Amino acid sequence: MKGYRFLTGAVVGALASASLMVAATAAEYPTKPIELTVPYAAGGGTDLVARAYADAAKKHLPQSMGVVNKTGGAGAVGLTEIMAARADGYKIGMGTVEITMLPHMGIARFTADDFTPIARLNAEPSAITVNADSPFKTYEDFIANAKANPGKVRIGNSGTGAIWHLAAAALQDKTGLTFNHIPYDGANPAVTALLGNHIEAVSVSPAEVVNHVAAGKLRILAVLADERSPAFPDVPTVKEKGVDLSVYTWRGIVVPKKTPQAVVETLRAASKATVEEASFKETLTKMNLTLAYADGPEFGKVMQKDNTFFKDLMTKLGMAK
Amino acid sequence: MSHSPEGAPGAGAPRSADIAAGIIVAVVAVAAIAVSRDFPTTGLDSDVGPARFPLIYAGILIVLSAILVIGRLLPTRRNQERAAEPAQPGTGFRFAPVAIGVVATAVYIYLISLIGYLPTTVVFLIGMMRLMGQRSWVRTPLLAVGITAFLYLIFLYGLQIPLPVGSLFEAAEL
Amino acid sequence: MYEIDMLLKGFANLAADPVTLLLALMGVALGIIIGVLPGLTATMGVAILLPFTFGMDPAPAILMLSGVFFGGIYGGSITAILLKIPGTPAAAATAMDGYALSQKGQAGIALGTATLSSCIGGTFSVFMLIFLAPLLAGIALEFSAAETFALAVFGLSIITSVSGESLVKGLIAGFLGLLLSTVGMDPMGGFPRFTGGFNELLAVPFIPVMIGLFAASEAFKSLGQPASRAEVKVHIGRIIPPWDVFKGLIFTILRSSGLGIIVGIIPGAGADIASFVAYNEAKRFSKNPENFGKGELKGVAAAESGANACTGGDLLPMMTLGIPGDAVTAVMLGALTMQGLQPGPLLFKDHAGLVFTLFAGMLFCYAALLVLGLSSLRLMGKVLEMPRSILTPLILTLCVVGAYAINNSMFDVGIMLATGVVGFFMQRWDYPASPVVLALIMGPMAEASFRRALSLSGGSLDFLYTRPITLGLLLVAAITLLLPLLKHLKGDGGGPTPDGRTVGAGTGGVK
Structure with a gap:
């Protein structure tokens, strides 16, 4: 036990010292526990990832990290609170793709530029999934049918303006098809409706249907990703099918924009080490999530790209305010 | 609104109260209709739009409040009986402490966000207990401190919910 | 039989593992405390x-x-009965008759009946889960938006049976609740309605409203009552209902348990709906429906057995199909996943031993609930002996921290206070609070599923009469809605009192 602690201590030191030397002024940070704000309810996916991160981060920061859930407004309440927090690094946040979506809907006081990205933790693509009894065996079947019956193919999503609705809408936009988008109160009810054959397809992530796929109840036709999913190597991407589109939901650590550079560096170094922790990786695997670590600047690029993408898409859909 | 000739709650509302309530409900409903009219349509044939349900509910509320008010204005046997029947001799329900309690709670809530849960709750509990007749200067503060601490610890350790420390103290920690 | 064998093995596994039993026991105790707050x-x-x-x-x-x-x-039922403060939404149905019983000095019997009914309903539902899971799981998949809409309409029709003295006032309370339930994000278009720009209002703050309407309003009322009257000691009295009384409840409990299980299986419907549905049906089947709301033990038994039977029903589609019907089971699904277990048909195949150990453990939990419940009731009953001058400030503080705890939000506390004041006047002027709670539960469900069903059918209203379950539920709703109205018309044509003539004495001035 002692040796183990020493080892992790050494790792922290090695990883953190570089950044700490750059930022001598912040050598003190953190001197008290850090609060990680999660904009979604306890027990949910984002919450569980945040807790696993906070737990694993203990080994890489001299202070502990506590998770606080600030729910409401599809994430807008919590994200606003993160944005408005004192920029001293003691209140950091679990950012989600909604950072780049909510501002365009006119229900958020923040924009994507109000946050400094620390590290992206995981990312899940959208996937087109049908019932196992469905006549559509391949993505081509599905698209051919949608072409023949415009507006008749019902795609369930996790709520209007939510990520999976936008994914299906983006597919519609790129392929020139018309779907009938059916919003549900979250991904689970949409999947339930698909299991009951009340709709033709869902656009939620593979992680949210993997159980049913394994049980032979559902079939994934394609993923809206840049490359095939390691969990489903046989499922093609829409890119392979000639549609240049990928839509991901992601989660990552963010801080308010004005946070001192030194604090940001410390958190980035700690996050880089944290995602390598076995416990963190194991949690993601159990939840069928895909580790997609990206360091601050790279993560920032993703945020900027998504921000532009969703802004354009929502303007086209008439949802932007 | 602050005046009620009737006895304890539940003994039946006075006629003036029913009429006032009917009017308030109707006003709320009309306001809801006014706001709903500005809701955008979703532009789909297969959707009724965000305004439809509030409009239906508000419409029914106006009808219901009309029934209530007209029912109390008509010269029915019930209304006459009620009018003839003098207000029940005061059962001693007093509005002043209720009003004080509501205002005290409002101030308490405001102060929690400012200076935090711990000091405000102790003061609030002592004040309310005294308002309700606990005059002891030993028992009351002891109880107040005990309850405050007990709830704080339960929420912090049992439920992992830190109760607010107040925005002033958050600033002071810097 | 395979299931019985496996269940016995499950019990054997548990018996060999006292730590698990202890943790389950702790869970039940914690749950009761959380429910009470x-x-x-x-x-x-x-x-x-x-x-x-x-x-x-x-x-x-x-x-x-x-x-x-x-x-x-x-x-949640304990405070509902003792103080008319439902700790959870499901207990709002229990409060109606439970508190009336308390005021009659029968708090003990009401609490005892609630405990027994909860335990029987829950145990019954776990047995259903064990033996009939594959058979019943299909119900969950039958329910599409059209069926859910019909269920919500049925739920709303119950407003007429929980309206109390005045039907018009009950309906006003209900429709105010419905109007309130449209606050927030529009379920189809994502348009924010009546939010005034507050992100906190993008979803209806249901729990703060409930705390305000029931608990805070009750505390405010208590502030105005003179001290002298308060010191009348209420005793808890006998706890276990006498056999003669209990005999009369058995049928109600069984019917309510059956209803609770079905409601539990239906996706999106949970214990709150189950308790109101069970209450409504108990009243419908009763020979003396006019006693409901005035301290009818059957009302308590129905609401509690319905609510707890819902637990097994909720778990059924989650474990067999991997689909969580409501928020609790969604978290439970997460828990199973984090344990490396993937719920669904494969769970029963690959981990049969564990599954039946869990079933045995759930039965143990309900036994523990009975023992813990019954043995703690006397202690809980002490609340009645607490001077009001201490109890009322304590309740107000609990309202504040309880409302804060849901979202860690002071905004919710403000909502709680506002609805507390509204609730105070509602109570004074005879507007029942239960219809508001029902409307807040059913309203969003009704609107979202109606519009979803319309969207699924491509804009046609055919779904209202072409689907057997939908049609059946809508008919039941119509009957529930029309019966009191018919009675009302047949009774006195005048004032808004549906049952004025039949009760007469005891309702004081309402005729």
């Missing part, structure tokens, strides 16, 4: 405890969470 729901209890179970083995982890779930649903 206003604002803290079973969902929240399970979610809060979830991270603590990560380090445990699957059986103790899941059983501890199940214990919190079961105990949380039951715990």
Whole structure:
């Protein structure tokens, strides 16, 4: 036990010292526990990832990290609170793709530029999934049918303006098809409706249907990703099918924009080490999530790209305010 | 609104109260209709739009409040009986402490966000207990401190919910 | 029989593992406490405890969470009966008759009946889960938006049977609740309605409203009552109902348990709906429906057995199909996943031993609930002996921290206070609070599923009469809605009192 602690201590030191030397002024940070704000309810996916991160981060920061859930407004309440927090690094946040979506809907006081990205933790693509009894065996079947019956193919999503609705809408936009988008109160009810054959397809992530796929109840036709999913190597991407589109939901650590550079560096170094922790990786695997670590600047690029993408898409859909 | 000739709650509302309530409900409903009219349509044939349900509910509320008010204005046997029947001799329900309690709670809530849960709750509990007749200067503060601490610890350790420390103290920690 | 064999093995596994039993017991106790505190729901209890179970083995982890779930649903009834403060939404139905019984000096019997009914309903539902799961699971998939809409309409029709003295006032309360339920994000278009720009209002703050309407309003009322009257000691009295009384409840409990299980299986419908549906049906089948709301033991038995029977029903599609019907089971699904178990048909195949250990443990949880419940009732009853001058400030403080705890939000506390004041006047002027709660539960469900069904059918209203379950539920709703109206018309044509003539004495001035 002692040796183990020493080892992790050494790792922290090695990883953190570089950044700490750059930022001598912040050598003190953190001197008290850090609060990680999660904009979604306890027990949910984002919450569980945040807790696993906070737990694993203990080994890489001299202070502990506590998770606080600030729910409401599809994430807008919590994200606003993160944005408005004192920029001293003691209140950091679990950012989600909604950072780049909510501002365009006119229900958020923040924009994507109000946050400094620390590290992206995981990312899940959208996937087109049908019932196992469905006549559509391949993505081509599905698209051919949608072409023949415009507006008749019902795609369930996790709520209007939510990520999976936008994914299906983006597919519609790129392929020139018309779907009938059916919003549900979250991904689970949409999947339930698909299991009951009340709709033709869902656009939620593979992680949210993997159980049913394994049980032979559902079939994934394609993923809206840049490359095939390691969990489903046989499922093609829409890119392979000639549609240049990928839509991901992601989660990552963010801080308010004005946070001192030194604090940001410390958190980035700690996050880089944290995602390598076995416990963190194991949690993601159990939840069928895909580790997609990206360091601050790279993560920032993703945020900027998504921000532009969703802004354009929502303007086209008439949802932007 | 602050005046009620009737006895304890539940003994039946006075006629003036029913009429006032009917009017308030109707006003709320009309306001809801006014706001709903500005809701955008979703532009789909297969959707009724965000305004439809509030409009239906508000419409029914106006009808219901009309029934209530007209029912109390008509010269029915019930209304006459009620009018003839003098207000029940005061059962001693007093509005002043209720009003004080509501205002005290409002101030308490405001102060929690400012200076935090711990000091405000102790003061609030002592004040309310005294308002309700606990005059002891030993028992009351002891109880107040005990309850405050007990709830704080339960929420912090049992439920992992830190109760607010107040925005002033958050600033002071810097 | 395979199931009985496996269940016995499950019990054997548990007996060999006292730590698991202890954790399950702790779960139930914690659940009861969480249920008692206003604002803290079973969902929240399970979610809060979830991270603590990560380090445990699957059986103790899941059983501890199940214990919190079961105990949380039951715990809400205790304060509902003693103080008319439902700790959870499901207990709002219990409060109607439970509190009336308390005022008659029969708090003990009411609490005892609630405990027995909860335990019987819950145990019954776990047995259904064990023996009939594959058969019943299909119901969950039959329910599409059209069926859910019909269920919500049925739920709303119950407003007429919980309206109390005046039907018009009950309906006004109900429709105000419905109007309130449209606050927030529009379910189809994502348009924010009546939010005034507050992100906190993008979803209806249901729990703060409930705390305000029931608990805070009751505390405010208590402030105005003179001290002299308060010191009349109320005693808890006998706890276990005499056999003669209990005999009359058995049929009600069984019917309510059946209803609770079905409601539980239906996706999107949970214990709150189950308790109101069970209450409504108990009243419908009763020979003396006019007694309901005035201290009818059957009302308490129905609401509690319905609510707890819902737990097994909720777990059924989650475990067999991997589809969580509501928020609690969604968290439980997460818990199973984090244990490396994937719920669904494969769970029963690959982990049969564990599954039946869990079933045995759930039965143990309900036995524990009975023992813990009954033995703590006398202690809980002490609340009645507490001077009001201490109890009322304590309740107000609990309202504040309870409302804060849901979202860690002071905004919600403000909502709680506002609805507390409204609730005070509603109570004074005879507007019942239960219709508001029903409307807040059913309203969003009714609107979202109606519009979803319309969207699914491409804009045609055919779904209202072409689907057998939908049609059946809508007919039941029509009957529930029209019966009191018919009675009302047949009775006195004048004032808005549906049952004025039949009761006469005891209702004081209402005729």
